[in-house]
Amino acid sequence: MSTPALRVDNVSKMYRLGEVGTGSLSHDLNRAWARLRGRPDPYALIGAVNDRTSEGTRDFVWALRDINFEVGQGDIVGIIGRNGAGKSTLLKLLSRVTAPTEGKIFINGRIASLLEVGTGFHPDLTGRENIFLNGAILGMNKQEIRARFDEIVEFSGCAKYIDTPVKRYSSGMHVRLAFAVAAHLETDILIVDEVLAVGDAEFQQRCLGKMKDLSTKGHRTVLFVSHNMASISALCPRSLMITKGGISFDGVTSETIRRYMKESQVLMTSRVSDRSDRSGNGKARLVKIQIKDSQSEIRSQFATGEQFRIEMEIECSAPLENCNIALGVYNGVGTKLTDFWTDLTLPRLNLHRGINHVSCVSTSSNFSVGDFRFNFFLESNNEVVDAMEDVAQAEFMAARTGNLQIAPRDDCGPVLLDHEWTFNGGMSK
Amino acid sequence: MTETDKTVADRQAGHHDAQWTRIIQPQRGLLSVPVAEIWAYRDLLLLLVRRDFVALYKQTVLGPIWFIIQPVMMTIVFTIVFGNIANISTDGVPHTVFYLAGITMWTFFADAFTKTSETFITNASIFGKVYFPRVIVPLSVVLSGLLKFAVQFTILIAFVAYFAATTEVVQPTWAVLLLPVLLLMMGTLGLSLGMIISALTTKYRDLRFLMQFGVQLLMYATPVIYPVSALPDTYRIYIMANPITPIVEAFRYAFVGRGDFDPMHLAYSGGVILVLLIAATVIFNQVEKNFMDTV
Numbered sequence: 001m002s003t004p005a006l007r008v009d010n011v012s013k014m015y016r017l018g019e020v021g022t023g024s025l026s027h028d029l030n031r032a033w034a035r036l037r038g039r040p041d042p043y044a045l046i047g048a049v050n051d052r053t054s055e056g057t058r059d060f061v062w063a064l065r066d067i068n069f070e071v072g073q074g075d076i077v078g079i080i081g082r083n084g085a086g087k088s089t090l091l092k093l094l095s096r097v098t099a100p101t102e103g104k105i106f107i108n109g110r111i112a113s114l115l116e117v118g119t120g121f122h123p124d125l126t127g128r129e130n131i132f133l134n135g136a137i138l139g140m141n142k143q144e145i146r147a148r149f150d151e152i153v154e155f156s157g158c159a160k161y162i163d164t165p166v167k168r169y170s171s172g173m174h175v176r177l178a179f180a181v182a183a184h185l186e187t188d189i190l191i192v193d194e195v196l197a198v199g200d201a202e203f204q205q206r207c208l209g210k211m212k213d214l215s216t217k218g219h220r221t222v223l224f225v226s227h228n229m230a231s232i233s234a235l236c237p238r239s240l241m242i243t244k245g246g247i248s249f250d251g252v253t254s255e256t257i258r259r260y261m262k263e264s265q266v267l268m269t270s271r272v273s274d275r276s277d278r279s280g281n282g283k284a285r286l287v288k289i290q291i292k293d294s295q296s297e298i299r300s301q302f303a304t305g306e307q308f309r310i311e312m313e314i315e316c317s318a319p320l321e322n323c324n325i326a327l328g329v330y331n332g333v334g335t336k337l338t339d340f341w342t343d344l345t346l347p348r349l350n351l352h353r354g355i356n357h358v359s360c361v362s363t364s365s366n367f368s369v370g371d372f373r374f375n376f377f378l379e380s381n382n383e384v385v386d387a388m389e390d391v392a393q394a395e396f397m398a399a400r401t402g403n404l405q406i407a408p409r410d411d412c413g414p415v416l417l418d419h420e421w422t423f424n425g426g427m428s429k
Numbered sequence: 430m431t432e433t434d435k436t437v438a439d440r441q442a443g444h445h446d447a448q449w450t451r452i453i454q455p456q457r458g459l460l461s462v463p464v465a466e467i468w469a470y471r472d473l474l475l476l477l478v479r480r481d482f483v484a485l486y487k488q489t490v491l492g493p494i495w496f497i498i499q500p501v502m503m504t505i506v507f508t509i510v511f512g513n514i515a516n517i518s519t520d521g522v523p524h525t526v527f528y529l530a531g532i533t534m535w536t537f538f539a540d541a542f543t544k545t546s547e548t549f550i551t552n553a554s555i556f557g558k559v560y561f562p563r564v565i566v567p568l569s570v571v572l573s574g575l576l577k578f579a580v581q582f583t584i585l586i587a588f589v590a591y592f593a594a595t596t597e598v599v600q601p602t603w604a605v606l607l608l609p610v611l612l613l614m615m616g617t618l619g620l621s622l623g624m625i626i627s628a629l630t631t632k633y634r635d636l637r638f639l640m641q642f643g644v645q646l647l648m649y650a651t652p653v654i655y656p657v658s659a660l661p662d663t664y665r666i667y668i669m670a671n672p673i674t675p676i677v678e679a680f681r682y683a684f685v686g687r688g689d690f691d692p693m694h695l696a697y698s699g700g701v702i703l704v705l706l707i708a709a710t711v712i713f714n715q716v717e718k719n720f721m722d723t724v
Contacts, residue, residue: 007449096453096560099718105453113559120555122480124487133480136473137559165487 004108005189005221006071006094011103013064013089063089065245066103073108073188076215076222078236078253080229080260083389084277086245087225091191094223109188112138123167127158127177130166134181148184155210156180157203176203183210190214193225208235227389229257229333261332264373264390272391273315280384284320284351286376288313289392303399304368304408304416310392311359312376320351320380325358328375331414337372351380367396368408368416455718459711466562473561477569482576496580500536504529511654518659520687522598526588527685531653533585534680537578537612538619538673539644544570545623546640549631549720556720563717567624571616578612589684604683604690611680614695618672618702621709628709628716652677657689669694672701 064086071077081087092098093105095113120137121130131152135145145152153159156177158169166174182190192211208231214220226232232239232253239256241249241263249259273287292309293299302308310327327340340360342349349358376391377384398407408416467474486492504525511517512524519527545567549556552566592599630636651673652660660668668674675694682688 003448092557093453095558097557098720100453100455102455106449107451107453108449111451120559122484124484125480129480129483133473133476136470136476137555137561139470139561141469141472 003073004070004106005073005075006108006111006223007106008067008069008094009104009106011064011067011093011100011105012062013086013093013098014060014101015063015089062245064093064100067247069240069247069250071189071221071223073221074215074219075238076211076224076236078232078239078256079223079225079242080227080232080239080256081242082263082277083279085242087242088193089245090242091193091223091225095191107189110139110186111189111191112182112185112187113191113193121166121174121178124165126165127153127162127169131177131181134178135185138182138185140186144186152180152184155183155206172203179203179207183207183214187220189221189223191223191225204231211235227334229260230335233257233333257333272388275388278386278388280378280386282386283318283380284314284316284323284356284378284385286312286378286386286388286391287315287355289374289376291392291394300393301395301397302365302367303401304396305365305399305401306396307361307363308365308394309359309361310374311357314351314356314358314378314386316351316353316356319353320385321348323349323351323378323380323385325349326377327360328377330373330375332371332373335414337414365396366415366417367394368412368414369396369398369410370414371395372414459714460707461714462564462710463562467564467568470561470565474565474569474572477565478572478576481569481573493580496577497584500529500532500581500584503532507532507654517655520656520658522685522687523592523596526585526592526599527656527681527687528654529585529588530681530685531677533578533581534611534615534677535648535651535653536581537574538615539648540574540577541571541616541619542623542626543640543644544574545620546626546630546636548623548627549716550627550637564624564713567620567627570623571620574619575612575616585684598686600686601684602682602686604679607679607683611676611683614698614702615673615676617706618676618698621702621705624709624713625705628712628720631716631720647671647673656681656687672698674698 067090079087079090089098091113093100094107095111097113120134122133125133131149132142132145136142153162156173156179158173158177158180161169161173166177169177190211211222211224212235215222222235224232224236236253238251239253240247241256241260243263248263249256272289273285278285289310289312290298291300292311293302294307294309296309299308312325314325323342325342329337329339331337340362342358342360372394373390374392374394375389376387378386398410400407402418403420482493486495489495491498507528508524512519512528548563548566548570556563589599589601593601626636626640630640648654650668650671652668657665657668657674657678675689675691675698678688679690679695680688682690
């Protein structure tokens with residue numbers, strides 16, 4: 001390995017669960033008392049492993065436990081893991097937003113993070129003013145920003161609006177400007193998290209290219225966190241997989257992704273109602289989801305173009321008004337294909353107390369060949385109520401369907417659109 | 430392991446550590462102030478001051494004139510309520526200039542205090558994503574306050590000049606030379622108290638409610654609308670125990686010519702401020718590293 005840029009040494013991070021408030025002052029006093037007597041922290045002993053699939057019973061949880069890895073200069077390393085596995089915590093420790101509970105992190109050079117770009121953008125300031133402010137927040141001084149100002153503006157493609165307050169920018173322009181500032185940072189280590197979820201395809205491509213450049217030409221180290229397996233495998237030769245607060249695999253990206261997929265498989269076979277790797281306010285929960293065919297048989301394998309039906313049971317503790325449900329459809333490597341939203345075909349729903357039955361039929365599914373995964377999302381009055389990844393999975397196998405003469409080829413991509421060819425010449429039998 | 434093995438291993442470990450430019454660890458010294466780091470971020474400090482200024486008055490018609498309107502309106506109200514209706518003594522000094530002097534100095538403190546006390550809460554979203562020395566934010570707040578003070582101070586000077594020319598009572602003294610010291614004391618006091626409160630509010634939100642009326646009450650415990658000389662003896666000791674009192678009195682003595690000015694009292698203030706500054710550094714350092722977990 002080349003000279004190391006980063007070494008993480010036995011790092012752990014403990015969080016307290018639940019509301020801070022009642023009891024926290026007495027906990028603090030207890031701790032202070034224990035410390036005065038030279039005793040260990042009385043609350044640190046009862047930590048449980050960060051396991052989101054079952055409800056934590058302890059007050060304290062180790063979000064990360066004994067993390068060890070090293071990254072060489074100019075390396076570009078991917079980090080994958082489920083929501084709540086500890087990825088964000090790791091990034092927060094690396095970017096010094098919060099301190100580790102135990103262990104040490106050694107860093108060579110300047111480190112900057114892109115945890116959701118556009119941090120510190122002030123809506124009333126112009127693009128120009130925000131470039132300077134944002135650059136300074138990320139650790140650049142005035143000369144450095146001035147020297148790269150034109151480059152930043154050009155990369156963002158916002159030259160025309162550079163003296164307009166950013167509150168008049170579209171969200172796309174906002175992200176582009178923010179990423180442009182960060183991409184031109186004079187740092188040795190760059191942490192990128194989920195930036196590419198926004199912006200148009202062309203800009204995403206440019207960002208990926210820029211990150212690759214930073215690593216190969218600029219000899220900058222990049223840590224890249226994403227749910228999109230396609231961009232991770234395109235960018236990073238090596239990836240870490242984080243599971244339940246620990247590094248479960250560290251190695252060649254293709255192998256990491258394979259293991260990650262396998263892990264998803266295991267998760268999907270566990271009952272949805274038992275899972276706690278979900279976000280939202282919890283006023284309602286998805287407790288059951290099944291994929292059925294036109295004969296109402298539960299199936300996980302379908303033929304190309306075959307109709308399928310997703311049936312869900314949502315449990316509410318109290319009536320919930322103005323709801324909107326979505327199923328996001330992803331292919332095997334995590335690229336989003338489409339969304340099914342209830343409000344596209346129905347008015348907003350009012351869920352009643354108890355179990356609500358919802359189902360969604362795709363009459364002429366355009367899926368061709370491959371694995372498809374579904375993410376679940378429920379909002380009420382624009383507030384997230386329940387959201388979970390990988391709640392169901394379906395495999396589509398090549399088959400003759402509709403006007404097709406033969407089954408589609410295995411490598412024809414995830415979707416199959418209705419289409420018809422015409423030709424004015426003759427055809428062989 | 431033999432003795433030599435151990436030293437070799439030690440040396441290697443030491444050599445290994447030396448190649449790293451930064452080491453992130455669970456704890457940092459409680460009294461350490463990252464001076465070099467703050468210096469490295471000095472451009473951010475100035476840009477934040479600029480942002481406060483520019484953003485505050487964008488889309489307002491009068492812009493920075495609001496800086497002036499506020500103390501002038503307060504002075505008018507105080508003159509009517511406390512001067513003319515309640516008839517509280519102003520030490521023989523014309524009401525307007527007496528109140529304006531008190532208000533100018535008081536607002537500098539009150540702004541520094543209240544705004545730094547909100548540091549962690551209002552900046553939680555930025556602090557949650559990027560690291561920079563957190564002290565930069567309170568420092569920028571106090572610097573912005575200093576600029577605002579400069580604007581308001583010119584109004585005071587105009588009033589003082591007018592009354593000095595037309596009356597015998599208002600006479601600035603040599604103590605005007607102490608202005609930088611007084612500002613430094615006032616700024617440090619506001620900064621320290623604000624930092625202590627901001628660090629504590631990350632855990633105990635109750636303090637925010639206390640802050641809302643606490644600062645107002647504190648003003649009445651400070652000789653802003655009355656002079657120390659008008660105090661009955663029973664209360665005097667309490668008002669004099671307030672470290673802000675000597676600063677406001679000295680400021681008034683310097684520019685208006687009346688007030689309780691005693692170097693010993695100022696030294697007392699200085700002592701209290703120093704203690705508060707140390708306490709603030711310790712508490713702030715403690716909270717800075719992990720506050721994102723509790724906010």
